[in-house]
Amino acid sequence: MAKLVVHQEKITDAKALAALCPFGAMQEKDGKITITAGCRMCRICVKKGPKGAVEYVEDKKVPAIDKTKWRGIAVYVDHVDGAVHPVTYELLGKAKELAAKIHQPVYALFIGSNIEHAAEELLHYGADKVYVCDKPELEYFKIEAYTSVFEEFINKVKPSAILVGATSVGRQLAPRTAARFNTGLTADCTILDIKENTDLVQIRPAFGGNIMAEILTPNNRPQMATVRYKVMDAPKWIDSVSGQIEKLEIAEEKLKANIEVLGITQKPKEKTIDAADVIVVAGRGVKKRQDLKLIEDLAKSLGGELASTRPLVEAGWVDPKRQIGLSGRTVRPKLIITCGVSGSVQFVAGMNHAETIIAINSDPKAAIFKTANYAITADIYDIIPELIQKIKTGGTIL
Amino acid sequence: MKILVCIKQVPGTNKVEVDEKTGVLKRNGADSKMNPYDLYALETGVRLKEKYGGTVSVITMGPPQAKAVLYEAFSMGADEGALITDRKFGGADVLATSRTLSQGIKRFGDFDIILCGLQTTDGDTAQVGPEVAEQLKIPSVCNVQRIEKVEKDNIIVDMDMPQDIERIKIYFPCLLTVQKDIYQPRLPSYLKQKETSKKDIDVFTFSDMEDQDENKYGLNGSPTHVQRIFPPVSDKVQQHWQGTTEELAVKIYETLKEKKFIA
Numbered sequence: 001m002a003k004l005v006v007h008q009e010k011i012t013d014a015k016a017l018a019a020l021c022p023f024g025a026m027q028e029k030d031g032k033i034t035i036t037a038g039c040r041m042c043r044i045c046v047k048k049g050p051k052g053a054v055e056y057v058e059d060k061k062v063p064a065i066d067k068t069k070w071r072g073i074a075v076y077v078d079h080v081d082g083a084v085h086p087v088t089y090e091l092l093g094k095a096k097e098l099a100a101k102i103h104q105p106v107y108a109l110f111i112g113s114n115i116e117h118a119a120e121e122l123l124h125y126g127a128d129k130v131y132v133c134d135k136p137e138l139e140y141f142k143i144e145a146y147t148s149v150f151e152e153f154i155n156k157v158k159p160s161a162i163l164v165g166a167t168s169v170g171r172q173l174a175p176r177t178a179a180r181f182n183t184g185l186t187a188d189c190t191i192l193d194i195k196e197n198t199d200l201v202q203i204r205p206a207f208g209g210n211i212m213a214e215i216l217t218p219n220n221r222p223q224m225a226t227v228r229y230k231v232m233d234a235p236k237w238i239d240s241v242s243g244q245i246e247k248l249e250i251a252e253e254k255l256k257a258n259i260e261v262l263g264i265t266q267k268p269k270e271k272t273i274d275a276a277d278v279i280v281v282a283g284r285g286v287k288k289r290q291d292l293k294l295i296e297d298l299a300k301s302l303g304g305e306l307a308s309t310r311p312l313v314e315a316g317w318v319d320p321k322r323q324i325g326l327s328g329r330t331v332r333p334k335l336i337i338t339c340g341v342s343g344s345v346q347f348v349a350g351m352n353h354a355e356t357i358i359a360i361n362s363d364p365k366a367a368i369f370k371t372a373n374y375a376i377t378a379d380i381y382d383i384i385p386e387l388i389q390k391i392k393t394g395g396t397i398l
Numbered sequence: 399m400k401i402l403v404c405i406k407q408v409p410g411t412n413k414v415e416v417d418e419k420t421g422v423l424k425r426n427g428a429d430s431k432m433n434p435y436d437l438y439a440l441e442t443g444v445r446l447k448e449k450y451g452g453t454v455s456v457i458t459m460g461p462p463q464a465k466a467v468l469y470e471a472f473s474m475g476a477d478e479g480a481l482i483t484d485r486k487f488g489g490a491d492v493l494a495t496s497r498t499l500s501q502g503i504k505r506f507g508d509f510d511i512i513l514c515g516l517q518t519t520d521g522d523t524a525q526v527g528p529e530v531a532e533q534l535k536i537p538s539v540c541n542v543q544r545i546e547k548v549e550k551d552n553i554i555v556d557m558d559m560p561q562d563i564e565r566i567k568i569y570f571p572c573l574l575t576v577q578k579d580i581y582q583p584r585l586p587s588y589l590k591q592k593e594t595s596k597k598d599i600d601v602f603t604f605s606d607m608e609d610q611d612e613n614k615y616g617l618n619g620s621p622t623h624v625q626r627i628f629p630p631v632s633d634k635v636q637q638h639w640q641g642t643t644e645e646l647a648v649k650i651y652e653t654l655k656e657k658k659f660i661a
Contacts, residue, residue: 003485025488037462038488039485042627080559144537172528172540175496175527176529176532178492179529179532180532184492187524188522202622206624212629215624216622216625260566260568262565262567265563278659302654302660335654335659369636373636373637374650375637376639378640383646387647391660
């Protein structure tokens with residue numbers, strides 16, 4: 001068990017040491033330090049505290065696994081009745097790039113019913129081998145059955161890393177599968193890279209703050225990561241195909257589930273921010289609910305959609321479907337204008353792939369200005385009416 | 399019907415800054431609250447109890463002070479609570495957390511329905527719920543947006559999928575993660591708060607876990623390791639503009655025109 005040992009005699013200033021802990025897990029009492037269960041083993045106290053005051057002790061070395069037994073990068077194919085979700089292609093593109101670095105193949109895992117005809121398309125996006133499990137029992141997403149197929153796939157193919165789109169299905173299936181293999185899963189990665197030893201470098205916003213974390217799964221395989229739609233670049237469709245399609249068989253009793261799908265209701269098609277080319281975002285700089293109209297007017301004048309940050313959704317001012325950020329949507333529009341948005345890492349992770357980012361904020365030090373192409377220090381209440389006026393009199397929407 | 403709601407204490411604010419000089423995270427540790435998404439799970443549990451009878455238990459994992467969220471849950475209608483706490487559980491990632499939670503749940507009792515919020519506001523992964531279900535070997539449904547009814551050995555719910563809504567029957571025991579707005583969470587009751595302020599809670603530590611392998615908990619039981627943390631970097635071509643309202647409006651307008659967003 002790795003642990004932190006506190007050497008009280010080496011502590012010069014107990015209060016200052018306790019203050020180092022970002023999680024408030026060090027308690028100071030009468031000049032002595034105790035570490036509570038809030039500790040996340042970030043070891044900042046070891047690095048930044050007085051020399052030797054807090055010691056990191058690893059008393060048992062875990063035997064290293066043989067990483068050469070796990071080969072290839074696999075992508076889970078997200079789809080509805082054979083219509084493949086585009087995040088799958090983005091992940092295939094990424095997988096190909098990663099696999100090329102370690103000279104290993106790219107696999108796709110395709111689970112469903114009556115889907116075989118759609119498998120060929122995946123080869124055009126760079127899969128070297130598509131494993132198809134096509135069974136009537138798999139018509140609907142039932143987590144137990146789908147996890148069993150995933151398990152079968154992993155046991156057979158032994159991929160080194162698996163990328164899953166962070167969709168409604170992926171967000172349930174990936175954790176369930178990761179838990180079955182007692183392996184690591186990193187959610188919502190924004191950057192992926194791979195080391196020579198096949199360790200997947202997973203980077204994501206972390207600790208709920210303005211901070212990024214680089215995460216490795218150094219001694220477990222497969223390594224699993226989810227990635228949201230529109231975070232990675234979509235690859236080109238390749239005309240010539242060299243990959244193969246292979247059937248994945250599974251025993252029928254493994255497809256049993258304690259879930260029955262009783263019916264399906266199509267949702268009415270809504271205009272979503274996901275597909276919008278132009279998005280105007282309202283942030284906490286919008287002081288009153290009725291002032292949202294101003295932001296909406298700007299969006300309308302540009303033929304775009306209104307979106308917002310989390311606080312406005314939590315206040316009930318804006319429909320949750322219009323929230324951008326890690327707990328909302330990820331968007332990749334041609335133009336995004338943020339109005340009174342401070343720019344938390346969570347928000348930025350949901351929009352920093354936009355082609356052009358214009359940020360308006362009255363605080364010249366706003367974090368959003370680090371992400372913006374055009375950082376404009378101004379009061380939204382002054383500049384937006386002026387801008388709308390200019391657009392209305394000066395031009396038409398393209 | 400025995401209902402369990404998994405709740406978590408999260409920082410009251412997600413404003414975290416990095417001290418430029420030391421690289422240390424600055425966070426006010428004292429300010430914390432119940433994960434807002436868990437309020438919806440708790441409300442769902444209490445509504446189910448009100449309609450179909452039974453009990454609502456709450457469980458949380460964290461430092462000793464995390465028991466505050468259990469008392470908050472009591473004031474909203476939960477009947478009993480358990481805290482899983484031990485220094486050995488520190489530094490847990492999703493897998494180690496779900497393992498510890500499921501061990502704690504087994505110790506706490508047998509439940510028909512386990513409810514979780516969609517995600518937390520500090521980890522933002524939305525993964526612990528499905529992993530707990532796997533550890534307990536029970537079926538799970540995420541993104542539940544409506545509960546239709548409870549039958550003898552199952553519950554019928556609506557799962558929100560991107561293009562459709564699936565009506566699903568799920569047999570007990572099961573785990574559901576519920577969406578925001580499934581029900582409007584009630585405010586804590588002052589009366590209940592007074593009644594339950596001294597209520598006993600169960601506290602489970604490592605020695606209470608069925609699985610006594612220390613290497614499965616905390617940092618050691620975590621397959622993922624944070625290698626480094628760093629402030630986000632930006633490689634954008636940037637222009638900073640300041641000036642009068644009129645000047646700035648013209649500049650934005652010209653830029654939009656130049657980039658062909660307006661003609």
